[in-house]
Each structure stands twice: as structure tokens, then as C-alpha cells.
Amino acid sequence: MAGTDGTSGPPAARPWQVALVVALYVIALGAVRLGLSPFLEIDEAQFVGAVDLRLVYANSHPPLYNWLVRGALELTGWRWPLAVAFVKAALLATTYLLVFDAVRRLAGPTTGVLALALAALMPQVSWMSAHTLAHSVLVLAGAVGVVAALTATARRATSAAFLALGVAAAVGALGKANIVLLLGGLTVAATLDPFWRGRFADLRALLAPAAFALLAGPAYLAAALQLEASTARVAKLYDDGPFSALDVPLVGLDGVLSLALSALASGGLVALLVAIFARTPPPLDEAAEATRRLLWRAMGIGLGALAALVAAADATVVHERYLIPLLAPLPVVAALHLSGWPRRGAVVAAGATAFAVVPAAMAAMTAFDDHRFARPYDALLAPLVDDLPAGRIGVVSWRHDLAANLTLALRRAGREADILGDPLAGAPDLALAVDRREGRPPEAPPGFCTVRSTSIEAPLRNLTGRTMTLRATIARPC
Template sequence: MTTQRPDWIDRWARRGPWLVLAYVAALAALRLWLSPHLEVDEAHFVGQTDLRMAYGNSHPPLYNWLMHVALALTGGAWAPAAAAVKFPLLAAFHLLTWDAARRLGGSRAALGALAASAFLPQIVWMSALTLTHSVLVLASAAAVVHAGALLALRPPERRHPRLWLWFGAAMALGAMSKYSFALFLGPYLAALWMGRETRGIIADRRVAISAAVFAVLAGPSLIAASLQMRQSTARMSKLFSTEGATSGLDLPGIGLDGFLSLLQAGAAWAGPALIVWWLARRGAAPAPAFPDRRADAYVQALGRTMLASLAVFAAIVLAGDMHRVRERYLTPALAALPVWLAAARPLDAPRLRALARLAAFAYVMALVGVAGVTTFSAHRLAYPYDALAAQIAERANVEGAVIVGARHVDGANLALALQRRGLDVRAAEAPWPGQPEPAGRQVLVWEGRGPRPASLRDRRAAEGPPFVVSAPLANRSGAVAAFSVEIVPPAGHVR
């Protein structure tokens, strides 16, 4: 069954890559125009851009390595370096999603996939505003989906070795982006094996090329993670947090509250796109059949992958008596949703036109939202870190000290501001459970005028009483940022 496709679909689908690049370039330009400081996730890398195989707080090395390169290319300018890494990765996600959908379902699916992403808050909003590692895992999952589509759509005799190289490299990138990528990759490979039309990808002897590429690229970091399990699993403590809307439903020995939290997170991650797509398809004629049964089989495998990923995550949460699942934890499991929606549930031309217009509005509103949040709220990008750093430098001798913030974003930004004043200071690493205390002189900073908070309480006695620095935020919120500061002498120092 075939239907005639209006010319506008082909025309706008071909423009898809240029629209993506223009949108992401606008996001990057806006980010750099709004502030020279670092957002919470960006600040995580301050103090962690050396070339290790594994990092604290459960992070594989790839993003840190990319930041290391970007800082070298930008001469140590942190905000441009952060933008130079994050926004090309966001563009890569959209471009790979567009091309995978185009190959599977034609121009209609390519345009539909870009539209679907506009209704996924973790993609259109959180990735634009704050996320870092999750953007990398989005791009990595999209790369695996893309590489798998190229293999699935070709008969075995036409699967060039470079496709197997791309397949292995994409999986390795995911493994080096977030350890939770395994929640996508395992079910994905299993789903390919379960499909009669897709099993040939896994059964093909040339998949050994992909396995070898994966082992060479990701193997060393995975081995390092296994040898540093305390660091590699530190972030799992967040799954046991009893804060959240479902915390009152905890039962002993089983993670019922965590399971309900997972459902809540899944609804927040995917719900808007699913609802919009369901409304757009109401009363529509049956979707045209796939022109290629191999494309149909691969799209079905993507659907099974997402369901299996959520099921595995749910089983882990229930069995581990975990309490809270945040939306971003589901990013690798659901990254294929735009491709699946656009290819498995295509829209007819009038409905696609209406949805594409709504999606364009959503993308524009993401730009407006980023500017609005930074301009009119007490957002970290608007904090007057340079003015606060100047006051700290006037009140105390901080030369050679380590800046430790109750929130790492504050300590990192203040350390960078003090460095811009020519002082030899550094920021403490982003904290993770059990991390040892720096041995040298420390400058402890926390927001507000109250006593030292719990996150800084297990420190040495201060040299003197805390003092307060304050300055208005550099935006139109009218708010004032105030921080308390204490100087802690080196370990073993006798007053």
C-alpha cells in the first residue's frame, strides 16, 4: 500500500539537518551570551579534566576527556569549552535520529522524528538548559540505533566492514558515556536476536569486528571501573534517596516506592510525546505498510528494546529496594523513542504539518525559556561569582588554597573567578560518597548566613569565625547572593 506524499514533506525533511544545526547554534550562542559562568552539570568537570580511565561519582571518562580537549583548544576558557562539547553532541543526537528515521521510514519519518523530540522534556528542555552526561548518552544511543539501522536494511552481502566498525564504535561511546547505558545496550542486542529478520546482525560472524572495536575502545575504562567499584557505584546512592513524591509508600524489602517513582519518571520523560502523538493519530487512516520488511522488523526491535529496558530497570529497583528514580536515569532506555514513534506510527500529511508547526514552536520556546530562566530567576548562571570572589580575596588570604563548596557548582565557579584574579587556587573535585578530604588549606563556602551545612561539617576546625560576602545577581531577578566563608588550615597545622 502506498500513498502520494506532498512535496513539502520531502522539502522540509531535506532541510532537517540545516534546521538542527541552526537551532543548536542558536542555543550555543545564547548560552555563551547569557553567562561566562558554569551551570551545575558543567561545573562538575572543574578539577576533573585530567586523563583518567574512571572518575568519581559513577562517571566514565569520555565526557571528561572531551572537556580536556576543548579546554586546550579554547585556552582554558570554561564556558566556551563546555559549549563546544555539549552542543555538538546535542546536534549529533538530532542528526543521527533524523537519518535513522529517514532510512527506516522515508521523509515522513525523518520529519516526524524531529517533531517528536520537541515533546520530550529531557531532550528539548533539560538538554538545552543543564544536562551534560545525559546529552552524551543520548548521542551514543542514537549512534547505536543509526548503526543498527544501516546493518538491518542491507542484505548480508552488502554489509561493508565500515558499518561493523561504526556499530562497535557507537556501542563503545555509549559504554564510555554513562554506566547506565548497559540498560539500553543489553536489551537492544537481545531484541535484535529475538527478531527473525534482525537476528542476522548478531549471528553474522563479522559482528566480531564490532566486538573488537568495543573491547579496544571501551575495555580499558570498564576494567578501570571494575577496579574502582567504590567510585564507579557511588552515584547509586541516589537511587536509595527517600525524598520524593512516592517516599510514603515504602515497604520493607521491596522497592515499591522506587517502582512507582520509575513509572512517574517514565511518564515525565515520554508522556508528553506519547500523548501528543496519540491525539494527532486519533481517527487517522491505517498507516501505510513499510516498504521494506527489514525496516519493519528493526523498528519492532526498537520497541521491544525500550519495553525490555524499562522492565529490567523496574526489576532492579524492586529487588534492590530502591526508592527514587529520576527522569534522566531513563535517558538511554528511551532515547530511541522519536525514531520508533515516527517510523512505527507515521502521521498523514495534514496531521504531520500541524505537529511540525507545534514542534517548531516548542523548539523556539526552549530558547525563550533558557533566556527567561537565566534572566528572571535565581539561576546559577546569573550568580555574581566574580564580585563574590573579589570580596573573598579582600577579606582573606586564599593563595594556594582548595575551594570547597557545599554545592560543587559554587566552589567551582568561585575557584575559577579567583583564578581570573591571578590567585593560585583550585577547586575541590565534585564530591562523591567516601571521598577523602583535601589535605591542604581549604576555603569552605556555602550559600546563606547560617552555620556550616552538613555536607561540610566533617572538616577540620576553621582558623577563625566565618564571614559573609554578598552581591546582587547579574540579572533582573532583584535577588542577592550571600555566601558564608571559612578558612580551614592544612592537616596537622597547630594554631
């Protein structure tokens, strides 16, 4: 039986059906996440104390995710778990639907579903994005939006397509600066390709850079004026990596090897499927072939440029999440290659299984590991709450996620509490310094004098039988 898009197999899913499945899936993910804990994962917790609508934040990321969380907090009555779950669900739904739509425009809805399944086989897209990542989810949505806008442009160069391209690129750039790897690769690849030179030889194409500059320009100008804050995370390229033992002077050999490993871990399975079963894609029309060609070349140029940069900078490690925007086109081009493979149904089944495993794995990790969702923040604070003097509490810790979750626990207990130094908070009447590490209690923060210190232990909220110890110091302004 022929599919409605001309491929063999069952009838193609209709776009509204795919949209419904995606919506139900992300709602289920959000429900599982909210059911697991009223507290925050590490990437969720970074926004506590950082939603005051600045252009530059201390975590060195561009500001859009912080702004989205602030908007969700306003909509949800400042319910933190609900707000961060809402933003994550919206971005994941947008990403999945854009992957489907990009391929649907090129090769029909059946191949669009295949692209979604291939995306599920990329751990950073299906697992890490759903479980813990934040800014990387936003840059992924922006990168996939760029790909979808390019597919629309390939079909028909319109003002709307060029505008969408600029907006998507700006969204990605306001999520994470590493989208430059994809945008740079696309720019070079398009410049070298006659089809794309023809598409962009149109005055309306100027809408793309104009929209990008208008939307992303102010944040990047502010970042340039505050380089110390906006570039602090560059130091993470020099953390110990899996190949640090192979470090050689002046050349980042270990970093290049780390990059290769991260690329294989992120997209190796999808690339392997193409290499083994579909090196040559089935016949494509001019627009689809030009898009396939452009995206492959862009990824190759981006990876090559990053490898050269890592080697020249003598960097030591490239984490998988750094490659998320650069590899965003992979499920799209892979689906075009595999659309004629007789056993592509097995890929769809494997992808559906991978997506289905994610919420179950989140629940299992919470139940059987020392996960932040299982940590007993309420129980740890219970012995302290009644003894804490009246007034606003400023919570501080060397681990921001610990301070953030204990702030939320104090609020759940009816106390006024904020991260110490939160620009939206008033001056604290006392400080609560907290730590999980063994040893002496944490010191009072500058400007505060210790009232007393204590140590509390409580069992994790799961099946491990383990406990968590909290060391706390209560202090007043000196």
C-alpha cells in the same frame, strides 16, 4: 503535491538543509548560554578539578565526558564556559542529526524531520539536555548512534555498519552505564527476531562487540577495580521520591511507581500521539518494519527489566534522566507510525516551537529565578580579593558547583585558584572554604588553620531583586 520520499505534503527537506538548521540551532543555543553567564551550571561545574584524564572519577560516571571537556579546554585556552558549551553543542548536533538520519534511511527525509519534531516533545531530549544535563547528553548521543547504526544494518549489513554499532555502543557506555538497559533489550529482541538473527549471522558482526570491548573495556575494568568510587551514585536510587509514602517492606513498589511516572513524563506525549492517531503504521518495507519491531520490543524489554530490578532492590525513585538512553528510539519508531497521519504537520510545528522555546526559557529562568547563571560570584569575591594573601588558593565547599564557580571568579580577578585537591593543581598556599547556608562560617579544611572568617552579600544578576550571601573562611596550612 507529493514529497520526494513518497509521502503526501510539501517537498521533503534535503539532508544538507536539515544539517544546516541543526547547526544554526545549536550555535544559537551556545550563544545564548555564553551570553547568560561566564559561570557554570551545576552539571557543567562538576568537571572543574576533574579533567586529569583518569579512568574512574569520584562522580561515578564513566570518563568520556570529562575527557571531552579536557580536550575542549585545551582547544579554547582553558576558557571553561566556552569549552563546556562547545562539547554540549557538538553532542546535541550529533544527536539530532542521527535521529534524522536513522529515520531518513527507513522512510525518507520528510519522516526524518517528523522524528526530530517528536524528539522535541520529549523534555529530557529538547529541554533538559540543552539546559543542564551533561553525561546524559553523551549517553543519549551514543544511544541514538546505536539506533542509526541498526537502521544502516537493516538496509545493508556491512563492515562499516557493524563497526559503527560497536563504536556508538562504546560511546554511550563511556557516557553513562544505564545504556545497558537499551543494549540488553536490543540483544534479547534481536535474538528472538528471524530478520535480525539473519543480519547478525555474519562474521563481520563480530566487529561490533570487538569495537565495544576495545573502547569501553579499559574504563569498565578500572571501575570494577574501584567499586567504591564507581558505584557511589547507586545510593541515589534510595532518595526520597514522589511515592515514598507508599513504601512497603522488601519490595520497591514506590520505585516502580516512580519509574512509571518518569517514563510518562519523558515519553508519554509521543507515545500518546501514536496510541491515539497511529496504532498501526503505514505500510513499511521489510527493513523498516524489522527495525520498528526491534526498537519497540527493546524498549519494552528494557522497561520491564528495570521495573523488576527496582522492585527486587527495593529502590525508591527512578529519575527521568535514567531513562534517556532506553527511550532514545521512541521518536524514531513514533515517526514511522505517524508518517501517514494527515495532520503530522501539526506535530512538526509543535516540535519546532518546542525547540525555539528552549533558549528563551533559559534566558527567562536566569532573569527570574535564583539560577547559577544569575549568581554574583564576582561581586561576592570583590571585597575579599585584595585582602587575600598572595599565593595559590585552594577553594573548597560542600557544594562543588559553588567552589567551582568561585574558583573561576578568582581566576577572572587575576588570582591563581583551583579546586582544593585538583590533581592538576599545585599545592595551595591558602584555602578558601565557602558556604551559602545560614549559620556559622565554614570550618577550615583538614591541614589548614583559620586566619579569619567573613560574610558577604550581593544582589543577584537578574530582575528578582534578591540577594545571595556567602560565608567564607580563609585558612593557611597549619
